[in-house]
Amino acid sequence: MLIDFFYTLRAAKLPVSVKEYLTLLEALKADVVGPTNPDACSMDDFYFLSRTALVKDEKHYDKFDRAFAAYFKGVEMIADFTKPIPADWLRQEMERILSAEQKANAPKMDWDELMETLKKRLEEQKERHEGGSKWIGTGGTSPFGHGGHNPQGIRIGGKGGNKSAVKVWDQRAYRDYDDTQELGTRNIKVALRRLRKFAREGNDLELDLPDTIRATAANAGYLDIKMIPERHNNVKVLLLMDVGGTMDEHIQRVEELFSAVKGEFKHLEFYYFHNCVYDYMWKNNKRRYAEKFPTWDIIRKYNKDYKLIFVGDATMSPYEILQPGGSVEYNNEEAGAEWLQRLTHAFPKFAWINPEPQGVWQYRQSISIVQQLMGQRMYPLTLKGLEEAMRLLSK
Numbered sequence: 001m002l003i004d005f006f007y008t009l010r011a012a013k014l015p016v017s018v019k020e021y022l023t024l025l026e027a028l029k030a031d032v033v034g035p036t037n038p039d040a041c042s043m044d045d046f047y048f049l050s051r052t053a054l055v056k057d058e059k060h061y062d063k064f065d066r067a068f069a070a071y072f073k074g075v076e077m078i079a080d081f082t083k084p085i086p087a088d089w090l091r092q093e094m095e096r097i098l099s100a101e102q103k104a105n106a107p108k109m110d111w112d113e114l115m116e117t118l119k120k121r122l123e124e125q126k127e128r129h130e131g132g133s134k135w136i137g138t139g140g141t142s143p144f145g146h147g148g149h150n151p152q153g154i155r156i157g158g159k160g161g162n163k164s165a166v167k168v169w170d171q172r173a174y175r176d177y178d179d180t181q182e183l184g185t186r187n188i189k190v191a192l193r194r195l196r197k198f199a200r201e202g203n204d205l206e207l208d209l210p211d212t213i214r215a216t217a218a219n220a221g222y223l224d225i226k227m228i229p230e231r232h233n234n235v236k237v238l239l240l241m242d243v244g245g246t247m248d249e250h251i252q253r254v255e256e257l258f259s260a261v262k263g264e265f266k267h268l269e270f271y272y273f274h275n276c277v278y279d280y281m282w283k284n285n286k287r288r289y290a291e292k293f294p295t296w297d298i299i300r301k302y303n304k305d306y307k308l309i310f311v312g313d314a315t316m317s318p319y320e321i322l323q324p325g326g327s328v329e330y331n332n333e334e335a336g337a338e339w340l341q342r343l344t345h346a347f348p349k350f351a352w353i354n355p356e357p358q359g360v361w362q363y364r365q366s367i368s369i370v371q372q373l374m375g376q377r378m379y380p381l382t383l384k385g386l387e388e389a390m391r392l393l394s395k
Helices: 003-010 018-029 043-054 058-072 102-103 111-124 187-192 209-218 245-264 295-301 336-346 359-361 365-373 382-395
Strands: 145-146 198-207 227-233 236-242 266-274 309-311 351-353 378-381
Touching: 003 058, 018 043, 043 058, 187 245, 187 382, 236 245, 245 266, 245 309, 295 336, 309 382, 336 365, 351 365, 351 382, 359 365, 365 378, 378 382
Parallel strands: 236 266, 236 309, 309 351, 351 378
Antiparallel strands: 198 227
16 A cells, blocks of 8 residues: 555655665554554654654655655644545646636635635535635635635645745645855855954964064064964854745755855854744754744844844745734744844844845735835845845944
């Protein structure tokens, strides 16, 4: 029954061998995670067992999670709806091409109406649907499902295409940005150096050439070496980085930026968030559910002399910014906009770095909202954009 699962992992470029696959089957036969009857074995138990047996390097966890979700169609739901959505409803058999008129007439609902309508659909729907504008399924302009078009819908399973879903029922294990990434260019570091305030601190690490010459001359020509503490950039930076989802398209460039920031600023603190900042953030994506850092604690911990830098594409549903409960991961009590305003009030020197091409900003409603919340302090992840952001923060 798991042959197709094995081939799905191989298709996702995971280095899974037949030996590891047989190990998984042996573990299931030995009831390591419960009875051999798959209906009596929880999906979580099977997930952890299969990951342990099949994945030998944690750098492959994210690939594994995506392949696992693709094969099992995302059986867990984040919302409090107890009725499961059958995987067959979400099977996409063809790519449906919608006309401009069909897209324009896609049903639009506000947040409360959207969630209430989804509950009703789960109660009423009895079979799979493809296309159309009402039922949970694939294609078409329905607000529920995937593979179609709706500017304010809930994507359930499948892969996003329009970057406008309000809720995404695929729990992902995001990967930490690699701060050892070698830069393809020194331009990012050069741009960051506009934000610097040097101070001498620490042990004697640097040759003081003028004082060495004076001391040697005064010592009748006998060499008298003088050392002074090395100069370090004394600027303090609080870096908040969006990770996962649409940010996967920008991983390499953000890693280059992250590497440069860690090399340039001695006083650096960083945290991750997804799409928008809410009441907590995290420092390690593998432990983001176990090790949460309340945003209030972060605001209180660091002084206002820290320069606050957000890095994110600001591409999401507007509900995620403006609506309590709008997060794609959990029911946040307060809107993301409230937390963004608290952070920018606590740290007066702030800027937002956006890796999305500046030419598309005007077409993304969420980017416009974040720009307003940032007081237009949003800059593209380009050499010119970084220079302008650093110039602003250095004032």
